[in-house]
Amino acid sequence: MTARTVRAPAKINLHLGVGAPREDGYHPLLTVYQAVGLYDDLTVRPADDWSVDLEVPDWMAGVVLPALDDNIVTRAARLLAAHHGIEPRGAVHVAKCIPVAGGMAGGSADAAAALVALDRLWGTGTSDEDLLRIAGVLGSDVPFALVGGSAVGTGRGELVEPVADVGTWWWVAVPSDRGLSTPAVYRHFDELVPDAPADPPPADRLVAALAAGDPHALAAALHNDLQEPAIDLRPELGDLLARGEAEGALRGIVSGSGPTCVFLCESSDAARAVAGAMTDDAHPAVLVTHGAVAGAHLVTYG
Template sequence: MHLMSAAVPLPDPLSVTVRAPAKINLYLGVGRVRPDGFHPLETLFQAVSLYDDVTVTSADEWSVSTVAEGPQVDLSGVPDDEDNIAIRAGKALVAHHGVDRAAAIEIAKGIPVAGGMAGGSADAAATMVALDRLWNLETSDDDLLAIAATLGSDVPFALVGGTAHGTGRGEVVTPVEDNGTWWWVVVFDEVGLSTASVYAAFDLGEYAVDDIAIDPARFQILRRGEAGATMAVLVRNDLEDAAFDLRQDLERKAEAILQCGASAVLLSGSGPTLLGAATDAVDARDIAARLAERGFDRVTVVNGPVAGAHVVEYE
């Protein structure tokens, strides 16, 4: 997998910037809640071209600051202290190595907060990759993934990127062959939706089913790289009904996305972000334009799969 380069060690840079992508769940099968409070998951992750950039520099104490990159990002719920997952990721990495270091972390956030696209997980993954390079820690892939799994179910995938099969709580990630370029129209929402509230509604509504396994036909669609009408066959999200129970307006928005030409519509993770499937880039832009005409003002076009957290600049 080679999350980090195994090249000849480089001198310590003064700062490192790492880019990490948003994720969507092409498929999200959710089982009944376990005694430990978690739900068993079967999921197909895909990393898409919406990013957070994380820059780290060595410092005497830990700090984090965040700036919004776009109107889809509301920072009001983002902690600026040690509750921020980026600092927790940095501390977990240095604890693993038994070193006493700290860093200033700057996040340029393009992934919406509480939008079901794992922006916090992206920040955690980016922080670990950035600090590993900043301090030449040479953390192994297996160790990075193990640390990531302690931080959150989506953090390992933010390291891996591409398209992957997730099991367990979603933290056990296996890359899958994906020969397509998939285009999505992303419809952001002004109000976030907490993952905990959606899972609570899922349990209350008794939406769990016994069979959450991914049909082999879905893997075949990815291998063949089939876009268009096959997207309706590929996508599934068992949290959708629970999210729509909490937010009836999301169901109306989903219907509007279909009316504007999307071949399928998908709730991103636990929501509230919605995704419309498009055949190609031109089709995606056309759908986005139709949505804009209907008053949707927080819309963008992305594609996937893209790479996981990776260094884009150091100095």
């Protein structure tokens, strides 16, 4: 067995509709995902035991992995190993670029990458159907990290159906150096929207904009039900969105439950100009990226 490296993308919720909490406590979602070209790379090598270590860029200094038993990569390994009746073994190295706790599903990307990499390393030949099922157990965004592209997610977001997307979309992502608790944002949504519908409405206008490849139509259709509660908890996010649009972005939106804000731009040049204007002492790491890109995939070198 040789080392395997799998690259998995960040996601943006172009549309995030949230329904009233179900009896099990989960909120039904209607979301449109897009995978964008910010990646975590996960490399796994043969080993007699199990370990996970982390590499981060300078702008993520201070980020640490959760304890080994609590890490989503470990959970992915255990579920995949249990599915095949084997012991999870391997030495995993995670090289991060996706903002941590930023609403761009970096942890979900790592879980998806682990499933693909370990399946190759162990030679278990897991079917796509079973990988998606295991991914759904790990978290709402993990199945999409496997699929990539642009897709509609329903249920808790784990039921993924690809949609037509003919555009190349340019984004500026502005991470925050402070995380924002996803459960806290959902709780605040429940406080602000006590009469939320049982099922969120469809995102037909946004799906049509993707199919047309029109950035202005897409900008007009971007929607996030968690944006208001996120901004209410962190008012500076609203100021950041206004600033990005004033600098030339077509539209700014909170990514998922935040706190990363993303800005749709008309072109790559426009995205670089917006990123340059927004880079300052408070936001030293402003990222330019594009979508849609592939889901978790094996990387080969040479």
